[in-house]
Amino acid sequence: MERFNEIERGKIAAIATSLELRERPPLRPAPADLPGRIVAWPAPEREAYLALYRKVGAPHLWFSRLYMESAELDALLAHPGTAIFSWRVEGVDEGLLELDFSEPDACEIKYFGLTERLQGTGAARALMNHAIETAFARPIRRLWLHTNTIDHPRALAFYRRTGFRPIGQSLEIADDPRLNGALPRDAAPHVPIFE
Numbered sequence: 368m369e370r371f372n373e374i375e376r377g378k379i380a381a382i383a384t385s386l387e388l389r390e391r392p393p394l395r396p397a398p399a400d401l402p403g404r405i406v407a408w409p410a411p412e413r414e415a416y417l418a419l420y421r422k423v424g425a426p427h428l429w430f431s432r433l434y435m436e437s438a439e440l441d442a443l444l445a446h447p448g449t450a451i452f453s454w455r456v457e458g459v460d461e462g463l464l465e466l467d468f469s470e471p472d473a474c475e476i477k478y479f480g481l482t483e484r485l486q487g488t489g490a491a492r493a494l495m496n497h498a499i500e501t502a503f504a505r506p507i508r509r510l511w512l513h514t515n516t517i518d519h520p521r522a523l524a525f526y527r528r529t530g531f532r533p534i535g536q537s538l539e540i541a542d543d544p545r546l547n548g549a550l551p552r553d554a555a556p557h558v559p560i561f562e
Contacts, residue, residue, distance in 0.1 A: 403456030
């Protein structure tokens with residue numbers, strides 16, 4: 368196997384790390400005086416969900432939900448195995464947590480993120496505590512997620528401090544969502560565009 372493999376132009380590439388918890392860890396303290404609150408968002412309306420998905424995810428080139436057919440995304444958002452929460456500040460959604468309970472005995476954190484407005488405030492800790500409590504309130508044997516090298520630069524360390532253990536890596540290659548209009552061209556300026 369070649370050590371270096373050229374990535375086709377028009378693509379983005381990232382190393383994805385999968386991590387898991389096999390038991391509920393002790394919750395790490397979060398500030399008590401955070402602005403806003405976590406709100407359950409059962410079966411959100413598609414356009415409202417996508418607006419928050421873009422708002423939180425564009426700096427990290429989240430794209431998969433943007434490519435889903437409307438009917439498929441509607442079904443996923445309404446699925447009983449999907450649990451969605453927003454972090455709401457004065458009526459404005461500033462964070463997204465999406466849990467997937469569709470795998471027996473497991474929960475995947477599909478999406479977890481906050482807007483820049485809340486980063487560094489301790490809100491991520493409170494949102495993760497909520498994810499852990501919600502997941503382990505069910506009879507699961509594992510809570511897992513993946514992060515990649517395009518995510519927030521402190522994401523991997525944050526998950527490890529929480530107690531998640533890395534279990535594997537993979538190379539993720541996809542069409543650059545800034546080139547097909549799914550995300551604005553100025554999203555994630557730290558990731559070069561190769562046309």
